[in-house]
Amino acid sequence: MSKVIKSSAREMILKVKEFCEAEQKNQGVLIPLNNVRKRVAAITGVSEKTITRITKEGITAASTSKKIVTPGKSRPHPKKFDLDGFDLCAIRQKIHSFYVVHKELPTLAKLRAALREDINFQGSITTLHRILNRIGFKYKRCQSRRKLLMERHDITAWRARYLDKIRINRTVEKRPVVYLDETYIHNTYHTKSCWQSEKEPGMFVSESSGSRWIIAHAGTKDGFINGALLMFKSQSKSSDYHDDMNSANFLKWVTEKLVPNLPERSLVVMDNAPYHCTQLNKAPSMSNIKSSMQEWLRQKGIYFEDTWRKAVLFELIKQNKGPPTFAVDELLTAHGHEVLRLPPYHCDLNPVEKIWSLVKRKVADKNVAQEPKEIVKLTVEAFESITAEDWTAQCTHVEHLEEEYLKNEGLMDEEMDRIIISTASDTETESDSVSIHSSDSDVPMAADHNYSIKL
Template identity: 35%
Template sequence: MSDERPLKTPSRPPRICSQYKNIIVNVFRYFRKHEHYDHISDIEMKTAKATHVSRRSVSRFRAQGKVGTISSPPRQKRPAPVFDSTDHIARDAIRREILAFYERGVVPTLDLLLERVKEPPISFAGGNSSLRVLIEEDLGFSFKKQYRRRPLLMERDDILAERSKYLREIETNRRSIEPRPEIFIDEIMVKPNVSVEYTSTVKGAESWFKGASYIISLAGGKDGFIPGALMIRPVNAEDYEETMNHDIFKEWFLHQLLPNIPSKSLIVMDNAPYHSKLLKKAPTRITSKSETVKWLQDNSIEHDPTYSKAELLQIVAIYKNSFQRFEIDDFASAAGHRVLRLPKHYCQFNPVELILAQIKDEIEKSNSNRDESIENIIRQAVVDVISKDWQKWFHHALDIENDYRRKFVAYERAFESFVMNLPIV
């Protein structure tokens, strides 16, 4: 019996890159030079058989080579259903699981974290790689290697600083002699289900489809929501970012929010682009040197105008966050209020965000017919959720704040201990 094994026929690569296309074209050229055929199609057939592609593909690659360079097809992004099914509540729970490791004095690793988050109530459906992408891209954590020691899972310094600043400022307001009333605001897009009768096939049958989209803006504090600040706005586009812009938000802010909130309020909002239009942007690389010098002069920042533009931009980078002013903040200040912005990735500190998420679920689960006013259905859902669950979500957000305060103290204490005691690698 022969020991020789039959050679495996190489399978066609699922995605033909430019390098493989060039190989196919070179095989064609070799056959054309060294073997005599009457027709080009015969050479293409032999090339196709040798390279395990179709003759049509060989012809197409040859044509690409004649016109210009042979390029690879665009890389397809693999869908990530795990991320779509992980809502903001689950993501917050994962973040708190990471910090809980520090509370227990345990070095967090991906394997240990995955073991925890796969259990209810989180029930994370992905694996190690999906979890790593989630915590690095969406939660603001990263593995940082300490000097000659194993990497540690750490929250990004900028996010940690924003969170600490927010918790300190809101606590300072609550402990002050005359605390400002806290007014939280947020927006969300909903798409109610609508039923219509159609008679093209079966008389009286009903068809369900997604109705027009609506933007809901809501505001409220510990005493309840602000009725005059409720906005329900129909929109046509599918993309929320295309429909909610600074002009719409500014109109709502000036004409519905500010006239209806208590005097000297503390308005809490996130850093959405339409909340954050700058009055005057800081200089960048494309700004002229003279404009860069003027910005430094206007803000009384010490500098030497004879410095190069690159040196001046380094000075700008140090001070720009301290001098940036948002248009909305100025409107609030002129009316006697103050704006406090939520830290990045911490929308759960905002009870209105949690309430709007419940309202959206209620609206999109409900079915209505076209004879009903969709706006009335949305208003009723808002009233029902707020009357039953406003206080629940408000106190839930306060509990989350206090939990993070405790976890942050444990995080800093444990982190220093870990850095000192990690084994050298």
């Protein structure tokens, strides 16, 4: 197969042909043969200075056995790939559908093609690979050299525990389920598109995002918890709004606004944001000084020798630290409530995420030529306009998702067993034993909010 000649090379060929035709017509030399640089410039249509520079590049390339490259072609171009929590959930569900519905392995190429149709995913295969690692998927190798895309064990187990607890609560305990979360809104928040014409320019918007306001709220299938709305102006210049809602602010909100208004014996569902998981009497790690480790063991009444090294003390700490105790859990438990944490990267199981979208849409529709200071009033009005029917619809949708997850969990186990058995039978003729190696991860989980993944 002949090499494809690009458009720039085709133009150069035409210029050379025109020069030769003109030279033939004049029956002589248009430019003296001894002036090579000027002659090449005239033939190719580029400047003599460019001819000189490219000549030097050619000499350098020849001496280093390299090819001449297009200027700027090898420069790194920063990529920004924005995904919200629902996109990440869609990716997970698509992987499950490959196993359960299509009965085939989700390769990166197949997965990218499917996601292009479903969520208009524009990333490369490399980008998709990084995103899968980010949300807890790994490639597991069998000895037969086949690769299976499997979800991390700890995330699968966490989801199973969550679904089991929420199912028992809905059928047996019947505690009121309260969902809480945090979000933000800019005071110039607006719709991205509007109807306009030559005579009616439509809406003019500020190019600046403006000040950011942090919002915290909670609700049940019957609507928002009365008196629980928190809204304050951000004082942080960080791009991550989680820096504003720290542990102190979160516990203050829970104490003063949430607890006094919660229904009795509530089951409070929240994600794993760092300020939701502030530990009490956190066990020391190897980065702590030795005296801190000794003091922790002393408080627990655990025997140790003063001469023991940090490594030995740390082994004692790991054996005796037990499950973590979180400040917000203790606070809510003291008032007769219970905390249930969502599995990592499962914001689709929190109906308040959809409620945020409804609120922001209502704010955007009314934030036309408004003063930035009006954002608080508009936001409060938007919250007040959310009805019990809105909440019921989103909570019902979440219950359907829970049922789908429960159904798919069993199907996934069956499908993975079938694949493993099939793989083993294929390799038995080669006298190879097949096993899948995996290890649990100790990587801390991120909060289940919107993500901006920069790659």
